[in-house]
Amino acid sequence: MGVRKINRIDAYKAAELFTLKQFPNCHGALLAGSVVRGEATETSDLDIVIFDKYLKSAYRESVIEFGWNIEVFVHNLTSYKDFFTSDCERARPSLPKMVSEGIVLKDSGIMEHIKQEAIDLLENGPQEWSAETIRIKRYFITDALDDFIGCTDRAEEIFIANTLAELVSEFVLRTNRHWIGASKWVIRSLRNYDEKFAECFVNAFDTFYKTGDKNKVIALVDDILQPFGGRLFQGFSIGK
Template structure:
């Protein structure tokens, strides 16, 4: 089958697979104008008669399609859990989604999503920052001391996640993984994001570690720098 245009494919999809749904949104990269040759369609479905939410994958109308299916309350659990982990996937989909079908309630759900996104994640406590400093320091020490190239590669991967999380969360921003790791950094500070990418690109190409080390030191410095001596976790006193 020829590949239909995204909105037309999405409309035909819900007519075929969810004809009795009460609301539907098309979200994802096609809505943001970021689609690639391998992009799929993310479609949020609302059905008042469902007992619980589920996710299902399809190939139809020339597209890979991910359906996120909810009743009129189940989405709230995903809003909450996404915000607690600071990765607001479902609120973002609802917020950006193009309405395909609506029986009068989609606008209110979109408002919920927008309010959560604007509010941002829960602020890290001083104790959380202290713990994150320690684990970032620990990974950095492993990175500095490692001479096994195969091990270095995966320590670097961990450092990338830890650095981006620390920078974004200490600044009250949402975080991301995979391609969203860089996108969230760019949304926050494009200059820093470029330095971050360049440092890791240099390491993966040449093995040069110093620029990654400098970035870790830079992001930790305002919070007291590296932390090892005196750190404890779970210690109790009689």
């Protein structure tokens, strides 16, 4: 059964009407997300970021208006900075990305500065991992890889592979000072880093999921760890 098509008005028009209706006195607003990037599907929603300097604290809300599912992120002129900081610390710059790529719906003279803040953060990339962090990550990847190699239960293998894919994608991106992502943003982040590597990454795990052959995944992980000293078990300790 296919996805049911929904008749709805233009995304930008819907965002304008929503902002006018729900936040008529806000000081800034923008439309972001897949519709702005030209990647919208039948199930895409609207991501709208609101700036209101009189708001006491930030909040997020999901509503349905004008035929669209709408995710609205509401901030005052301080709270967005805190979210920028926390997003960058975890290396998943959700709000900076939305703000940097967003189309302005309303502006009282603040949006250019806020958008430039977001752009600067994204261009700087995440903080570089320390040698100790890399060492710890190597150990946990090695641990997951050993479990993956030794496992003979198909159900368990699948979930170990999922964990390994997450750990390895994070390792590759962070050691190359690139932003990471979750869910669909994992592969998007890998493609943004290196299209060819992303293709090899997908092929290795896809081969395992389809056939049970682990060799491509094992080789991929070993290639990634090799420049940092390879697998790590002997002598590893935390808090000694």
